[in-house]
Amino acid sequence: MAVKKLERYKMRGLINKDKLILIAFLFTFISFWFLLPDYAINTISLSFCNGLVILGLLLLMRAGLISFGHGMYYCLGGYAVAMTYNFLQIKEVFVLIAFSILAGFIVSFFLGFFVRRFRGIFFAMLNLALSMILFGIIVKSVSLGSTDGFGIKDLTYFSHIIEDEKRLNIFSYLLIVLLTGLMMMIVMNFLKSPSGKMLEAIRENEIRSSYLGISINKQIHKIYIFSSTLAALGGGLMVILIGHITPEDTAYWTRSGEFVFVAILSGSLNVFAPLIGSLFFEFIRSYALFYFPNTWQMIIGVVLILGILYLPEGIGSIFNKRKK
Amino acid sequence: MLLEVKNLNKKFGSVTAANNINFKMNENEIIGVIGANGAGKTTFCNIITGYLKPDSGAILYEGKNITKFNVQEIKNIGIHRSFQIPQVFENLGVLENIIITELVAKNKQNAFFEDAYSKKNYQNAIKLLEKFSFDVDKFKDKTVKELPQGARKVLDILIAIIGKPKVILLDEPTSGISTDEKNIIMKNILRAIKEFNISVLFIEHDMEIVEKFSERVVAFYNGEIIADDKPSKVFNQNNVKKFIIGGL
Numbered sequence: 196m197a198v199k200k201l202e203r204y205k206m207r208g209l210i211n212k213d214k215l216i217l218i219a220f221l222f223t224f225i226s227f228w229f230l231l232p233d234y235a236i237n238t239i240s241l242s243f244c245n246g247l248v249i250l251g252l253l254l255l256m257r258a259g260l261i262s263f264g265h266g267m268y269y270c271l272g273g274y275a276v277a278m279t280y281n282f283l284q285i286k287e288v289f290v291l292i293a294f295s296i297l298a299g300f301i302v303s304f305f306l307g308f309f310v311r312r313f314r315g316i317f318f319a320m321l322n323l324a325l326s327m328i329l330f331g332i333i334v335k336s337v338s339l340g341s342t343d344g345f346g347i348k349d350l351t352y353f354s355h356i357i358e359d360e361k362r363l364n365i366f367s368y369l370l371i372v373l374l375t376g377l378m379m380m381i382v383m384n385f386l387k388s389p390s391g392k393m394l395e396a397i398r399e400n401e402i403r404s405s406y407l408g409i410s411i412n413k414q415i416h417k418i419y420i421f422s423s424t425l426a427a428l429g430g431g432l433m434v435i436l437i438g439h440i441t442p443e444d445t446a447y448w449t450r451s452g453e454f455v456f457v458a459i460l461s462g463s464l465n466v467f468a469p470l471i472g473s474l475f476f477e478f479i480r481s482y483a484l485f486y487f488p489n490t491w492q493m494i495i496g497v498v499l500i501l502g503i504l505y506l507p508e509g510i511g512s513i514f515n516k517r518k519k
Numbered sequence: 520m521l522l523e524v525k526n527l528n529k530k531f532g533s534v535t536a537a538n539n540i541n542f543k544m545n546e547n548e549i550i551g552v553i554g555a556n557g558a559g560k561t562t563f564c565n566i567i568t569g570y571l572k573p574d575s576g577a578i579l580y581e582g583k584n585i586t587k588f589n590v591q592e593i594k595n596i597g598i599h600r601s602f603q604i605p606q607v608f609e610n611l612g613v614l615e616n617i618i619i620t621e622l623v624a625k626n627k628q629n630a631f632f633e634d635a636y637s638k639k640n641y642q643n644a645i646k647l648l649e650k651f652s653f654d655v656d657k658f659k660d661k662t663v664k665e666l667p668q669g670a671r672k673v674l675d676i677l678i679a680i681i682g683k684p685k686v687i688l689l690d691e692p693t694s695g696i697s698t699d700e701k702n703i704i705m706k707n708i709l710r711a712i713k714e715f716n717i718s719v720l721f722i723e724h725d726m727e728i729v730e731k732f733s734e735r736v737v738a739f740y741n742g743e744i745i746a747d748d749k750p751s752k753v754f755n756q757n758n759v760k761k762f763i764i765g766g767l
Contacts, residue, residue: 384631384632385631387634387635387636388630388631388632388633388634388635389622389627389628389629389630389633389635390627390628390629390630390631391635392615392618392619392622392635392636393619393622393623393628395608395611395619396608396619396623399608399609399610399611400606400607400608400609402602402606403602403606403607403608403678405590405591406568406590406594406599406600406606406679407594407619407620407623407624407678408591408594408595408623408624408682409591409623409628410591410628414628417629
C-alpha cells in the first residue's frame, strides 16, 4: 500500500540521472580539446580550477555558511605545489597534487576547531581575517617568495616529462577535467547521503537539529575540511596550469570576494552550477576585459544584479526548475 | 524512578525562574504542567533538556546525574522534546523532515554510501505519519512552512517521538490550534505515544485538556511548584484557583 502511495506521490529525485549527466558533461569538455582554440581551452581549464573552490563554497552554503576567505586554501594548495616543486625538487604532477590536498586538509583540520563555533557574518569575516594573515605572512617572507611568489617549470606525468612551454597540454587538461569530475561525483554522492542531508537540517533549523542529536559543530568542522580541501586542490591545479603563483592572485581578499561572487551567481542547488558559474564568469571577464578594458568591473556587476533579479537561486536553478 | 529533579534553582538576573524545585516522574506517567505566563514552566523544560544549566540542584535520570549533560547527550539518553513554536525544517517537505529525523535516530549522521531519500526511507516516513493520523495525502506536495498550525504542531511532536525516547516533554502541544482540533490532536498523539511506552510531561494552558488527558498535574507559580497531585485535587486547591485558573 505504501509503495503505491509512494508512486502516486511521484517523489522527486528517486530516479536520478545526475551521474549520467555528469559523464556527458565531462565527455563534452574533453571533446572540446579537439574542437576549441587554445585560449578557450585555457579559460576552461582555469574555470575548472576555480570551480573547485566554488564547489567547496557550495558545501558551506548548504549548511547556511559562506566564507570570505577561501582564497586562503586556494593559495595554500598552490603554494604546496610550488614549494614542493622548488624545495623538494619533486616534478611528478600526482605527487604535487597530493601535497596540495594534504596542505588544505591539515590546515583546515586545525583551523576548523576555531571557526566551527561561529555562524553567519562572523564565520565569513573570520575566514577573511585568516586569509589576510596568510597573505601578510607570505608577502613579508622572502623565503616564501614574498610578492613575487614562485614559478614551476617542467613537470612529469607518470615520469613522462612535459616541457615548460607545453604547460597547457592534453595531460594537464585531462587531469584538470577528470579530477574536477571526480570531485563533482564525490560531492554529488555526499549531498544525497545522510551525511549531506545533515547540512540541510543545520541550515534550516539549528535548534531542532541539536535537539535531534546532530553534532552541529562536528558536522560544520567536517564540511569545512571538505570544502577547504577542494579549494586547495583547485589552487594546486591552477599552479600546474599556469606555472606561477603569487599571494596577491590567491590569498588577497579580492580573490576570495570573487569566489563568493561566483558562488552567489552559481547558487547551491546542484554540483554543475559552480562549474557553469565559474565558466560563465571567466568568459564574461575575458570578453569584458577585451572589449571594455576600463569598465569591465561594471559589466561584471551588471551580470550579478541580473543574476540576483532573474535567477535568485543561482545559475543552478535553470537545471532544477520544479514541475508544478 | 525515571526522572527526578532535586532542589533546582535558576535565576535570570533578578528574576527567579526556578526556586527550589523538587519533582519526580515514574515510567509511563502522563503529567500535565500548568501555570501562568512567566511561572517557569518552559524554563523547567529547558533545564531538563540541557538547553539551560541550573544555578544549583540536580537532575537524575534512572538514578544517573545528568545535570551537566548537553542537549545532544540528553537526547541520546532518551529525553526528547517538542516546542511551543514548532521547530521543524521549514523549507523541506513533510516526508523529508521525518526522514532526516529517522536518519539521526539510526545514528547515520556520517553515512556516506547510501541515498538519504531512498524509496525505503520514504515508505517508512509515510507509515509513521499514518500511524499518527497525519493527513499525508493532503500535505504530500507541501513544504512545512505551507502547513496549517495544527499539522506543524503534530509534525513537531512526531519528530520528537522518533528514536523511541523514554520521556517526552511537550511544550504547549495545542497552542494556536482551534478548539475543535485540540481534542483530536491530543487523542492521536497520546494514543501513539502510549504504544511506545513513553512517559509524557506536557505544558498546557487549556485546563480542559489537562484535566482530560493527564494523570497527574504539576502547578507552577513564580518559579515554584505550588501543587503536585491528581487533576481533581490540584484544580480544587485554593492557591491554584487564585494564581492560575481563577475562581477565587
